[in-house]
Structures are given as C-alpha cells and as structure tokens.
C-alpha cells in the first residue's frame with residue numbers, strides 16, 4: 001500500500017560470501033536465507049527496495065572471462081550487468097521461498113537492470129580503489145597482471161570506481177515501489193554509464209553500492225535506509241582492545257569520527273558516508289547493521305542508528 005513507509009536495504013556482495021567461503025552458488029543462496037526471511041516478514045509493514053553489492057562476484061566472473069581464450073571477453077560494465085542477473089536471481093528465488101513459508105502468496109517482486117550515471121572526468125578512473133574478486137597472498141602480487149591493493153581485509157584486485165550521480169531508472173523504481181512490488185535494483189552499484197544527451201555509454205568500472213544506494217534512497221525519498229553487512233555496525237577504534245560499537249549518534253558526530261579516520265577506507269567509511277549523505281539530504285534515519293539483525297536494527301535495538309539531530 002502506498003501509505004506504508006519505504007525501506008531501502010543494501011546488502012554487501014561480501015556479505016553473500018562469508019569469510020573463508022569460496023562463493024559456491026549453494027553458499028550464497030544459504031547466506032541469503034536469514035536476511036530474506038526477515039525482509040519477507042517486514043514486507044507486511046514496509047514497501048521494500050533491495051540493492052546489493054557484487055565485489056566478489058564481479059571479480060570472479062572477470063577471472064573466468066580472462067581464463068578463456070575461445071570466446072570474447074566482455075567489458076567490465078557488461079560483467080557488472082551479468083551480476084545484476086546472477087544475484088538478482090538468487091535474491092528472488094530465496095525471497096520467493098521465504099514468502100511462501102510465511103503464507104504471503106500475493107507479494108510481487110521484480111529485479112530491474114539499473115544504469116547509474118557517472119562523470120567521465122571523475123578522478124576515480126585514474127586511481128582504482130574498488131576491491132573485487134578473491135584475496136591474494138603477498139607472494140601472488142608479482143604473478144598477476146593486474147593492480148592489487150592492500151585493503152583492511154587483505155590484498156585484492158582493484159578497479160576504477162567513479163562516484164554515482166543519479167539512478168537512471170529512479171522513476172520506474174518509485175512507481176513499482178508504490179505498487180508494492182519488492183524491487184531488487186542497483187545491483188553492484190548499478191551499471192556505470194556516461195550520459196551524452198539522450199544516449200548512455202557504459203564505462204569499465206564498478207560503482208560502490210553503498211554510495212549508489214544512498215543516491216537512490218534520497219531520489220525515491222525512502223523513509224529508512226539500512227546497510228546490512230557482515231559486522232554489527234560502525235565501530236570506533238576498530239581492531240584495537242577498546243573497540244566500541246557506535247549505537248546511536250547524530251550525523252554530525254558520525255562525520256566527525258569519519259574525519260578522524262576512525263573507519264577503514266575500503267569498507268566501513270563508504271558505508272558511513274552513504275548513510276551520512278542520506279540523513280543530511282532527507283532528515284530520515286540511516287542504519288548500519290549485521291545481515292542477521294535487520295529486524296532488530298529497524299526496531300532501533302541493534303546496529304548503528306544515525307539521525308539528523
């Protein structure tokens with residue numbers, strides 16, 4: 001119903017493949033079960049948009065493409081589009097099962113191919129920062145023909161990641177949401193495109209899904225923006241003896257911790273910036289939480305809760 005609040009929830013691609021897993025289809029489908037059972041229940045009270053990352057999946061598909069010389073290798077934005085179908089299918093099939101078990105037979109859902117406009121002069125093209133694919137040992141660094149960078153979780157291949165400016169299908173997404181479809185979109189941060197008037201051209205990059213989700217959440221005026229990941233929220237002094245979960249704070253306080261460098265640049269800081277931008281633009285609540293705690297976090301009892309005041 002149109003009067004239900006709009007919840008936009010973003011799942012990390014890393015959260016679909018847990019630490020130590022290779023990322024088989026059955027592992028990813030199994031990892032989706034707990035979050036989607038929660039979302040199926042929440043669909044009674046919220047209009048829902050699901051976005052998702054693709055870092056591990058897009059990197060794995062790229063490796064498969066590069067390993068085969070018999071057929072042409074696709075450019076990165078087309079591989080990103082493949083992950084929208086791949087992960088969208090896994091989310092749809094798991095959601096369908098969850099809705100069926102709850103006896104919610106009339107709920108409709110759809111996965112939408114989504115373009116996201118970027119600027120062709122974005123500095124992200126010259127300085128690759130987006131980690132994709134598997135982790136590498138330091139001994140591998142000299143053996144692979146692509147750029148590796150040390151992230152807070154380990155050594156990974158990195159690709160260009162321009163900032164998202166606008167979501168091309170935002171009106172279609174809003175209309176589907178208002179019809180109470182659960183909409184799965186903006187997969188992998190969206191397919192990066194440059195706009196030339198009415199024409200869009202794909203560019204080789206992977207957009208940060210948290211930043212793209214924040215743009216979409218503001219553009220469709222979501223009432224609540226949740227980033228669900230593999231940790232319980234944003235921590236200060238992460239990895240140190242006194243590390244502490246930030247439970248409830250204002251957007252100014254969150255920005256100040258970010259300025260102090262409290263959040264790792266390749267993982268938590270983009271989530272913090274995405275939530276801060278949404279709260280500043282809309283005045284609505286933003287939450288960072290664990291994938292298993294979505295319901296509790298939406299109720300305000302778990303995760304990091306960020307508000308304007």
Ligand SMILES: NC(=O)OP(=O)(O)O
Pocket residue numbers: 011012013014052053054055056188189206207208209210
């Ligand atoms: N595209 C993207 O941000 O993916 P991850 O969330 O998997 O890093």
